[in-house]
Amino acid sequence: MGLANYLTAWQDKSFWISVYRVAYYGVVQVTIMLVLALILALFLDSPFVKSKGLFRVIYFLPYAVPGVIAAIMWGFLYSPDLNPILQIFGVFTGGKPLNLLNSGTVLYGIMNMATWAWTGYNMTIYFASLTSIPLDLYDAAKIDGCNEFQTAWHIKLPLLRQVIIMTTVLSIIGSLQLFNEPFVLSSLTSIPANFTPNMDIYNMAFAYGNFTYSATLSITLVLITFIASLLFMWATSERKKSKSKKIKNTVINDKRLGTSTLSYHAKGEKSL
Amino acid sequence: MKKRRILVTWFVICSFFLLTASTSFAQDFQQPSYPKYTKQATITWWTWTANPDKVIAAFNKVYPNIKVNHPLIGGGSAEYNKLTTAIKAGTGAPDVVQIEYQYLPKFVGTGGILDISKYVKQYKDYFQPWTWNQVSQGNKIYAIPEDIGPLALLYRPDVFQKYKLAVPKTWDEFAKEAEQLHKQNPNMYMSYFPLNDGGYITGLLWQAGVRPFTYTSKGWKIDLNSPKAKQVINFWGKLIKEGAVQATNDGTPQWESNIGKGIYASLSGAAWSPTYTIQPYVTPATSDWNAADMPQWNTNGKFVTGNWGGSTNAVTTQTKYPEAAALFAAWINTSAASEKLDVTDVSKGGRGQVPGNKYGIQQPEMNAPNSGLNNQVSGPIFAKAASAVDTSFEWSPWTDYVYNQMTVEFTNAANGKETWDQALDNLQNEVTVFAKSSGYKVVSDGTQSSSTTKPFSLLNTPALPVIVVLALIAVLIWFFRRRQSSVKI
Numbered sequence: 219m220g221l222a223n224y225l226t227a228w229q230d231k232s233f234w235i236s237v238y239r240v241a242y243y244g245v246v247q248v249t250i251m252l253v254l255a256l257i258l259a260l261f262l263d264s265p266f267v268k269s270k271g272l273f274r275v276i277y278f279l280p281y282a283v284p285g286v287i288a289a290i291m292w293g294f295l296y297s298p299d300l301n302p303i304l305q306i307f308g309v310f311t312g313g314k315p316l317n318l319l320n321s322g323t324v325l326y327g328i329m330n331m332a333t334w335a336w337t338g339y340n341m342t343i344y345f346a347s348l349t350s351i352p353l354d355l356y357d358a359a360k361i362d363g364c365n366e367f368q369t370a371w372h373i374k375l376p377l378l379r380q381v382i383i384m385t386t387v388l389s390i391i392g393s394l395q396l397f398n399e400p401f402v403l404s405s406l407t408s409i410p411a412n413f414t415p416n417m418d419i420y421n422m423a424f425a426y427g428n429f430t431y432s433a434t435l436s437i438t439l440v441l442i443t444f445i446a447s448l449l450f451m452w453a454t455s456e457r458k459k460s461k462s463k464k465i466k467n468t469v470i471n472d473k474r475l476g477t478s479t480l481s482y483h484a485k486g487e488k489s490l
Numbered sequence: 491m492k493k494r495r496i497l498v499t500w501f502v503i504c505s506f507f508l509l510t511a512s513t514s515f516a517q518d519f520q521q522p523s524y525p526k527y528t529k530q531a532t533i534t535w536w537t538w539t540a541n542p543d544k545v546i547a548a549f550n551k552v553y554p555n556i557k558v559n560h561p562l563i564g565g566g567s568a569e570y571n572k573l574t575t576a577i578k579a580g581t582g583a584p585d586v587v588q589i590e591y592q593y594l595p596k597f598v599g600t601g602g603i604l605d606i607s608k609y610v611k612q613y614k615d616y617f618q619p620w621t622w623n624q625v626s627q628g629n630k631i632y633a634i635p636e637d638i639g640p641l642a643l644l645y646r647p648d649v650f651q652k653y654k655l656a657v658p659k660t661w662d663e664f665a666k667e668a669e670q671l672h673k674q675n676p677n678m679y680m681s682y683f684p685l686n687d688g689g690y691i692t693g694l695l696w697q698a699g700v701r702p703f704t705y706t707s708k709g710w711k712i713d714l715n716s717p718k719a720k721q722v723i724n725f726w727g728k729l730i731k732e733g734a735v736q737a738t739n740d741g742t743p744q745w746e747s748n749i750g751k752g753i754y755a756s757l758s759g760a761a762w763s764p765t766y767t768i769q770p771y772v773t774p775a776t777s778d779w780n781a782a783d784m785p786q787w788n789t790n791g792k793f794v795t796g797n798w799g800g801s802t803n804a805v806t807t808q809t810k811y812p813e814a815a816a817l818f819a820a821w822i823n824t825s826a827a828s829e830k831l832d833v834t835d836v837s838k839g840g841r842g843q844v845p846g847n848k849y850g851i852q853q854p855e856m857n858a859p860n861s862g863l864n865n866q867v868s869g870p871i872f873a874k875a876a877s878a879v880d881t882s883f884e885w886s887p888w889t890d891y892v893y894n895q896m897t898v899e900f901t902n903a904a905n906g907k908e909t910w911d912q913a914l915d916n917l918q919n920e921v922t923v924f925a926k927s928s929g930y931k932v933v934s935d936g937t938q939s940s941s942t943t944k945p946f947s948l949l950n951t952p953a954l955p956v957i958v959v960l961a962l963i964a965v966l967i968w969f970f971r972r973r974q975s976s977v978k979i
Contacts, residue, residue, distance in 0.1 A: 226927045232898065232920065234952035241956075299747040319744065321901045408686040408739040408901050411894040424571045425890045427600050428928045429578060445960055453967045 223434040232412045233435060237442060239325065240414050244393035247329040252385060255337045256378070259344035260370045274345065277338035285335065289402035292331045293319070297406070319407040328399045336392075340385050347381045348374060383454050387447050394443045415439045521849075522613050522824055524552070524817065531814035532557040533585035536573070537803075538565030539636070539843070540836045548827040549818060556814045566590075567890075577602030577806070585809040586819050589633060590801045591624045592689070592889040597804070598632050599887040599930075604805045607631040609816035616824050620881030621846035625802050627705070633802035634819040635846030637832070639760030640875035641693050641784050641796045644768065644863070648778040649678070649755045658785045661725060668734035671755055676733075681756050682748070683726045684740035685900045688893025689798050694758060696796030696883050698722045698787055703886035709931030710886065712922055715914040727903060727910035737904040740767070752776030758784065760798040761844035761872040764862025765836060781860075781868040784875065795875045797883070800846060829853060837861055844872050851876060888925055895920045 227233060258277060261267055280288070296318040298304045307316035318327035351374065359369045397416040400409050404417075411425065412418035419439065423432035535542070535558050546558045563569050563584075570593060576583035577600050589597060597603050607630055614622055621635035645657060653674050658664035668680030684690050695702070700719045704711040713719075729735035736754070738745050748754065749771040759767060759781075768779050784795040803819040805812060822828045829850040834840020835858065845851060856869035886892060899913035899920075908916070925932050 223927060226923065228953050229951050230923075231952045232895075234956065237956060294743060297743045297747075299744060317744075319742070321905065406739075406742045406744075408897055410898045410901075411890070412898070421890070421894070424574055425567065426888065426924075426928070427574045427578065427596065428924075431927050442956070449960065449963055449967065453963075453971075 223431050224438075226431065227434050227438050230435075233415065233418055233438075236412050236415050236418055237439075240394050240396050243325055243329060243396065244390055247332055248386060248389040248393060250329070251333045251337050252340060252382065252389065254333065255340035255385075256344055256375075256382070258337065258341045259348060260374060262341070262345050263348045263374065264366050264370070266366075274338075274342065278342055279338065280335045281339040283335070285398040286402055288335055289331060289399040292327070292334075292399075293403050293406045296327050319403070321408050324400075324403065324407055324409060328396070328403070331399050332393075332396075336389070340389075343385055344378060344381060347378060351377050383451070386454075387450060390446055390450060391443055394439065394446070415442075521826055522616055522820075524821060524825070527553055527556060527814055527817055529811075529814075530555050530557075531811040532559065533809065533811055533815050533818060534558075535560045535586040535588075535803075535818070536563045536569055536584040537588040538563070538569065539588065539801075539841050541831065541839060541841055544831055544839065545822050545828055545841070548825070548831065549821055551827070552821070552825075553814075553817070556811075556818060558818060570890075573597065573602070573806075574600070576808075581808065583806040583808040585811065585815040586803050586805055588636065588801050589804050590799060591621075591635075591797075592692070592885045594625060594633055594802060594804065595627075595885050595887040596889060598627070602806055602808075603632045604807045604809065604812055604816075605630040605632060606634075606805050606812070606816040606819070609813055610634060610820045613820050613824055616849060617847045618876065618881075620879060620883075621800075623881060624883075624885065625804075633804035634823045635800075635802050636823050637762070637800045637841075637843035638846045638876060638879070639693075639762060639797055639799035640844065640872055640879050641697060641758050641760055641798055642781045642868075642871050642875050643756055643784050644759040644763060644779055644781050645756035646752070646776070646778050647780050649752070653755075655755075657782045659783075660789055661785045661787055664785045665725070665729060665734070668729055669732060672732070672734040678753050678755060679736040680729070680734055680754075681758070682736045682738045682740070682745070682754055683730055683900075683904075684745075685737055685904055686739040686897045687741070688889075688896040690740070690758070691896060691900070692893075693760070693796040693798035694726075695719055695722055696880060697784060697794060698796075699794070699880060701883065702892075703884050705884060706933060709933045710925060711933045712886070712918065712925065714892075714921060715911075715918040719914055720911055723900075723903075723910045723914055730904055737900075746771045750776060758798075760800075761868075761875075762799065762842070764860055764868070765842055769862040777864065779863050780866050781863055781871045783871065793874075793878045794880050795878045797879045800844075802846075823847065824849070830855065834858075835861060844876060886921075886925070887930065888921065888928065891924050892917070892921055895924075 262270055262273060267273060283291075295301050296304070298317050304316045304318070310316075316323075318324060318330075355373055355377075356369060359373055364372065395416050396414045397420070400413045401417055401420075403409050404411065404413070411421040415435065416439070419432050419435045422428050422435060533556065535546075537560055539545075542560045546560065549558065550556070561584075563572065569588070573583060573587060573589075574597075577597065583602065589603075594603070607626075610631055613634070617635055618638070621638060625631060625633040625635055643657070649655075649671075650657065653671050655667045655671060656663070658667055664680065671678055671680050692702075695718075698718050698721065700716060700722065702712065702714045702716075702719070704713070726735060730737045736748075738748070749768065750773050752772070752775065757763070757767070764779065764781070769777075772779070783793070786793065803823060805815040805819060809815045823832075823845070824847060826849075829845060829847070830853060831840045832843050832845050833850050833853045833855040834842070835855075836842035840855070844856075850856070851869075851873045856873065857867055858869070859865035860868040895917050899908070899917050900910075902908050903910045903913040922932055
């Protein structure tokens, strides 16, 4: 086996389809969830909300429900025969009740579950770092005539940058590792055993007994997660360091070449 | 001395007559003789059948020195996953384990199942030949058949009467009546097609004579997309497209409620289906179900049907008492006391099964009214089906994978993303690749393997878009950062 397994993994259609599936899931779900969490956290930090403790608990509560149990619960809530609210959606779909357990829509059902569970968690992280912002910044903003929205936009959001990046990276990793919800739902729907990469890996080892290939897929998934997180961090990292490097490099280049190029523009560099 | 010998002879003759007299009704088979086992042994049995305690108690009346534990282990995939792990770990597996026929080759392939032929080969004639075929490979015997699931048509007489349908004898009639029924009542379907249930679908293929897997000395021959298989799948595909049959997922709350609402007029069920797939979900208004013979593909030929489910008891290689374990597996599936329990309805304290041996199906309990089928005497129908199962069917060691890919492909086909023919072709390719990646030899027919030798075949991969997109993103980031950092200065 050995390297041949990597060759098989490279051509394993169903594995890569599951990777695309979680990638799509990640882009949609993480965006919705983090935007929601951010809005909630900013609201909580504003004077509009009175009983802050209560709201924090309410939003955080879903996270306290174990994922597996939440998935079972949602699974039954999604069944059109058990949930009368879904029948109402029939108005939009031409009489048929919305079935979130259909093979076409079940991914959105899972997105909803994850958003429900994790929004409060992320909100709490944001809220915690919002409370650590020095109050004199707000005072300064108030003196400058900022309203609440402007304060949020110009002061709070930029200061949350690092935390947002961190939660995004964690969420990207989390969605690539999607397992609990589809695993539980697989007994209620036609979710196949290779719906997500993690399920594929699990079943490859413990249902099919193909441990070596399961290890191959795991390492492939680690590589993908690693590269995706790294790319995201690179894209959003602070520019200072690289900037100073660039300046140094160009200065050294100039000295060595002894030319009197004043342009630091990219084109100028190339022409050197 | 002489007197004593006469006495003994007389006693033996008397007891022989007594024994045959008491057991001779409608029965052609002698009880097998069981060897003595005098040592002390404690064995563990993983099972999901009902009332295991009663079986063990009956066993201990004969073998009081073999203690049997049966931990609650869960059925189906829960048990299999534990067993797979325990076999791989080399410890923690039970002595005797219940395994369905279709999963036995997989566990044999991992080397976790003991060849018990030296303990049990004398019981061979006691079983239906095909069940015995399924537990043996060549001279090796890996398990003792427990029950079987011969297919019959389960239908609702009240619905058939209301819409003036006759119980279909052939699949053509079935299709016509399906269209008729759906036309008369668009909310009703003749039956359903469980996209997620490879066992059910395999049973239908089995009946049509499809032989997807054949083990040869050179390796495995995989033939999932044979013309016969395509005929069966397209038959159901056409009915699904017309709306006469509903494509669904069985075992889900949605499906359970559909059974309860009574939107299905029939289903292809095994002997255990009344107890497990009908009875728990029906309401008083929809509880009128009966069994009938499976519809046939050939109008005038031998009556054939398929099989769905049924299980065996196997002995693992980790057992410390192979002889005791093999004896237990054999005794609970052959002895008169155990067979009585086997065929007795679950509601009456038995195990409610159709046994895989010739003896059990002749027990009077088999002809008791079936509480799951409106007290119809369904035993003879399932007994007839049991003897009409096409017996040359073989299972592959990758049943879970095959079932899973069936779900994937058939769901695509039912949603119109591919044709049913394509679904089978894809299935064939995927299973072949998987079998090879698991280290099995596959006898290829030369058409698929040639594609891998093409130049640039490595580029023709589903992974390519991921790499391209990631690379593109990387280049974009690099480009923008470069521009920004140089612009700002």
